[in-house]
Amino acid sequence: MRVADGRLPALNVFGDDYPTPDGTAQRDYIHVVDVADGHVDALDHVDDEPGMQVFNLGTGVGTSVLELSAAFAKASGRDIPHLVQPRRAGDVATLIADPGKVASAWGWHATRGLDDMCRDAWRFQVENPLGY
Numbered sequence: 841m842r843v844a845d846g847r848l849p850a851l852n853v854f855g856d857d858y859p860t861p862d863g864t865a866q867r868d869y870i871h872v873v874d875v876a877d878g879h880v881d882a883l884d885h886v887d888d889e890p891g892m893q894v895f896n897l898g899t900g901v902g903t904s905v906l907e908l909s910a911a912f913a914k915a916s917g918r919d920i921p922h923l924v925q926p927r928r929a930g931d932v933a934t935l936i937a938d939p940g941k942v943a944s945a946w947g948w949h950a951t952r953g954l955d956d957m958c959r960d961a962w963r964f965q966v967e968n969p970l971g972y
């Protein structure tokens with residue numbers, strides 16, 4: 841975001857030698873509205889069973905740093921130059937949620953993809969350049 845709107849000159853990519861298809865770390869990015877919908881579903885099912893349960897809200901899809909950067913460049917129409925830096929201490933190569941339990945229990949699944957996330961994040965930034 842800060843590279844696309846000119847506040848930073850380049851995206852620092854922390855590591856390009858991970859065992860992933862393009863060498864950059866993969867994460868399971870999710871649209872904030874899908875997370876909100878999952879919480880509404882949780883409230884609808886709060887009385888289903890006594891006690892506590894844990895559910896993962898995720899897409900089940902991994903996206904690399906370079907894939908995310910490319911998607912954001914497309915959504916914003918801006919160039920996002922990057923500089924490869926050493927790996928960041930503590931980062932893992934791949935972290936992808938398994939949303940199977942919440943799908944079986946409540947029928948919840950993420951309905952918005954990476955392009956939706958980037959489009960809406962960029963729209964928020966354009967409409968709120970100084971933050972909200």
Ligand SMILES: O=c1ccn([C@@H]2O[C@H](COP(=O)(O)OP(=O)(O)O[C@H]3O[C@H](CO)[C@@H](O)[C@H](O)[C@H]3O)[C@@H](O)[C@H]2O)c(=O)[nH]1
Binds near residue numbers: 855905928932
């Ligand atoms: O400018 C950046 C920022 C991030 N990354 C990389 O992008 C990946 C994702 O980074 P980040 O958005 O910081 O998420 P995580 O590393 O998955 O960590 C987040 O998710 C963890 C698990 O929920 C929490 O413990 C952390 O506090 C939270 O920052 C990592 O490989 C980073 O090295 C870059 O290459 N450049």
